[in-house]
Amino acid sequence: MRNVQGAITIRNHQVILQGEILFQRDQSMPNVQFFSELYRELKLAYPKFFKMDPLAKLGFLAAELLLSPLSAEDKEEMKIFLACSHSSIESDTMFQNTISDESDYYPSPSLFVYTLPNIVIGEIAIRHKIYGENSLQLTSPLNFNSIIKTLHKQIKWEENRYALIGYLDYYNDKYEAEFYLIHS
Amino acid sequence: MKDLILELKEEIIEVLNFEGMTPEDIDENAPLFGDGLGLDSIDALELIVLMEKKYGIKLADPNQGREIFASIATMAAYITEHRTK
Amino acid sequence: MGHNQGVNIVADCIVNSLGFNTQEVLDQMRAGKLGMREVKGITLSEPTAMVSQIDRVRWNQIWDQTNDMPSREQFTFFEQLMIFVIQKVVDTAQIDPKQENILFLFSTTKGNIELLDSNLKHNFDAERVHIWESAELVTQHFQNSNQPIILSNACISGTQALVLGKSILENQPYEHLIVVGADLVTPFVVAGFQSFKALSPTPCRPFDLNRNGLNIGEGAAAVVLSKTKKGIVSIENGAVTNDANHISGPSRTGEGLYRALTKTLKSVDLSEISFINAHGTATLYNDEMESIAFRRANLLHLPVNSYKGYFGHTLGAAGLIESILSAHALEQGIIFPTLGFQELGISEPLDIVTTERNCNKPFALKTASGFGGCNVVLLIKKGGKDA
Numbered sequence: 001m002r003n004v005q006g007a008i009t010i011r012n013h014q015v016i017l018q019g020e021i022l023f024q025r026d027q028s029m030p031n032v033q034f035f036s037e038l039y040r041e042l043k044l045a046y047p048k049f050f051k052m053d054p055l056a057k058l059g060f061l062a063a064e065l066l067l068s069p070l071s072a073e074d075k076e077e078m079k080i081f082l083a084c085s086h087s088s089i090e091s092d093t094m095f096q097n098t099i100s101d102e103s104d105y106y107p108s109p110s111l112f113v114y115t116l117p118n119i120v121i122g123e124i125a126i127r128h129k130i131y132g133e134n135s136l137q138l139t140s141p142l143n144f145n146s147i148i149k150t151l152h153k154q155i156k157w158e159e160n161r162y163a164l165i166g167y168l169d170y171y172n173d174k175y176e177a178e179f180y181l182i183h184s
Numbered sequence: 185m186k187d188l189i190l191e192l193k194e195e196i197i198e199v200l201n202f203e204g205m206t207p208e209d210i211d212e213n214a215p216l217f218g219d220g221l222g223l224d225s226i227d228a229l230e231l232i233v234l235m236e237k238k239y240g241i242k243l244a245d246p247n248q249g250r251e252i253f254a255s256i257a258t259m260a261a262y263i264t265e266h267r268t269k
Numbered sequence: 270m271g272h273n274q275g276v277n278i279v280a281d282c283i284v285n286s287l288g289f290n291t292q293e294v295l296d297q298m299r300a301g302k303l304g305m306r307e308v309k310g311i312t313l314s315e316p317t318a319m320v321s322q323i324d325r326v327r328w329n330q331i332w333d334q335t336n337d338m339p340s341r342e343q344f345t346f347f348e349q350l351m352i353f354v355i356q357k358v359v360d361t362a363q364i365d366p367k368q369e370n371i372l373f374l375f376s377t378t379k380g381n382i383e384l385l386d387s388n389l390k391h392n393f394d395a396e397r398v399h400i401w402e403s404a405e406l407v408t409q410h411f412q413n414s415n416q417p418i419i420l421s422n423a424c425i426s427g428t429q430a431l432v433l434g435k436s437i438l439e440n441q442p443y444e445h446l447i448v449v450g451a452d453l454v455t456p457f458v459v460a461g462f463q464s465f466k467a468l469s470p471t472p473c474r475p476f477d478l479n480r481n482g483l484n485i486g487e488g489a490a491a492v493v494l495s496k497t498k499k500g501i502v503s504i505e506n507g508a509v510t511n512d513a514n515h516i517s518g519p520s521r522t523g524e525g526l527y528r529a530l531t532k533t534l535k536s537v538d539l540s541e542i543s544f545i546n547a548h549g550t551a552t553l554y555n556d557e558m559e560s561i562a563f564r565r566a567n568l569l570h571l572p573v574n575s576y577k578g579y580f581g582h583t584l585g586a587a588g589l590i591e592s593i594l595s596a597h598a599l600e601q602g603i604i605f606p607t608l609g610f611q612e613l614g615i616s617e618p619l620d621i622v623t624t625e626r627n628c629n630k631p632f633a634l635k636t637a638s639g640f641g642g643c644n645v646v647l648l649i650k651k652g653g654k655d656a
Contacts, residue, residue, distance in 0.1 A: 032203060036203060047202070047205075047221070047222060048222065050201065050202045050203050050205060051200055051201050051202060052201075053201075080511075085399070085401065086399060087380075087399070087400060087421060089398070089399070092382060092385060092457075093385060095457070095461065096385045096386060096457060099312065099313075099456065099457070099460045100386065100387060100388060102313060105313045105314070106233050106236070106237050107233075107312070107314060107460040107461060107463060107464040108199075108230060108233065108464065109226050109229040109230050109233070109461075109464040109465050110199070110200060110201065110226055110227060110229075110230040112460075112461035112462075112464055112465065113226050113465075113516060113517045113640070115379075115457075115461065116378060116421070116423050116640050116641060117421050118421065118422045118423050118639075118640070118641040118643060119516050119640065119641050121422075121511070121641055121643070122511065122515075122516040122640070122641035122642045122643070123516060125511040125512075125513040125642055126513050126514060126515070126516070126642070128513075129513045130511060130513055131510055131511055131512075131513050131524070131525060131528055132510065132511070133508070133509045133510065134422070134509060134510075134511050134641075134643055135420065135422055135429070135433065135509065136420070136421055136422050136641075137418060137419055137420055137421065138400050138401050138404075138419040138421050139401055139416070139419065140401045140402075140405060143401075143416055146416065150416070150418070153440070153441060154433065154436060154437065154440075156436055156440070224515065224517075224518070225517075225518060226465070226517050229464060229465060229466060233464070
């Protein structure tokens, strides 16, 4: 891939930004606690973060680290192309649990809102005021290695534009994110 | 009433998934929507579910919720008067 | 292949509550037929729900009467729908789906989400709830070995698939794309929209003063997009944007939709557009937002319609189904009315189409907006381009 200006991976409770370990915690820590600790480490004042589902938290944090050096003008028309494998299955399962039991049937609107995988893009766009093209695609976990190149090929480049391209996934207590910041 | 206020703070943190927040972080007289806790229309629907599930209060008209959910204190007052469980 | 050959819709098929192929759906719409029915017991929240469902008994008969179909039991209803519409379009377009220069592009929001319900009896592997699993089974059925693209961008997915499809055909060495969209009426989705208080208990009324929510619908559609074959319409342009405002509520200023309209309309004379087929879900906020975006983009002179009053909101399939119907309407020189609309209930004076009209201008616009703040605009042109 050409013109990569930034790269981040978050997996195994370790954040690697531009090839260097930025933050890590013991792997025994629950995932959501790890996300909260990273949030605090970044000293963000964005209480909405705590309401996000784990997939959105993961994408939000990865985007935050890559995009914070950019100006508002850089971000306004940025493109966001993300892929994941297990969609919003964590929130899907939690919402399903609110409608499975007849004696305790209370469909939760705040869970339902996260039962779409592209909500993470919405959270990133709101945080950074990004109005550009956005796309959430799904792919087999076995296809993890080629999906970022596939997304990269789909982007129609315009002059002096940025794109956030990446893969993220959250399933069965396992998570990972690998995001790239590309400049045309 | 004091117990109910603490209970409501705990419930809101729980049902709205404010993970990592404590009851002390919420002022019972501060607005829940807008500038205060920053809740939105989906959260309002979640509070309607909470009212029914926990206190047996069915709010048929979502607009009714605006006054009831102004703050934790207004919620507690309404619940005290109308609860069926 | 010439230089600016264009990307054309060369074959299409729709299955929804109104019919089992595009022509049937068009005929039923022209007859003013309503696809929604009051159905009991979908969820425990409400005794009934007004939904637009495919007749499963007739579906099984039609499947069994169709030549060369695999055994029904191997596939979920969601997968059956996709296989059926794909088979129809490859037959019509006379292409061989095995070929290396053909790529599959799927569009769905919830796929086989029913399989998450432990109360539901079925014989499918739990893995089938993952959409890539379903999509790969379908591509394998057609013996296509390219990694399929699966778009899941909420309610804009179906229209966005056509915008993305055009771009892929223009920039990558594929000759044809098979674009397929599908979503079902499930207790999961109905309960979710009920929890949002977003469902109308009666047939929905887009842009109407008394509109009170949407109806969930199910359906599937497929098209063959081609850069070598001529078709009824060409995909001229399109744009996708985000509101950067709220994850579930549309922007009050229509910002994202306005931006998508501006980008799409850069290269077209506004007097050459026959109509706008809007998203028009009949929720209070969506329809109002669209009216504001259309005014900001100087489109108040254009006829506007919504098809949601005929067969509800078919989610990830909606944008594809509605784009196909708009393509045929444009080709036949008609503009469909907005079933359910009576009295203008939005703040901008849109020209909502109430009875069928004729049209002869070459372009039409399709728009959609969805959760996550996403918006899409698609510009199609009558006649297609010469290959």
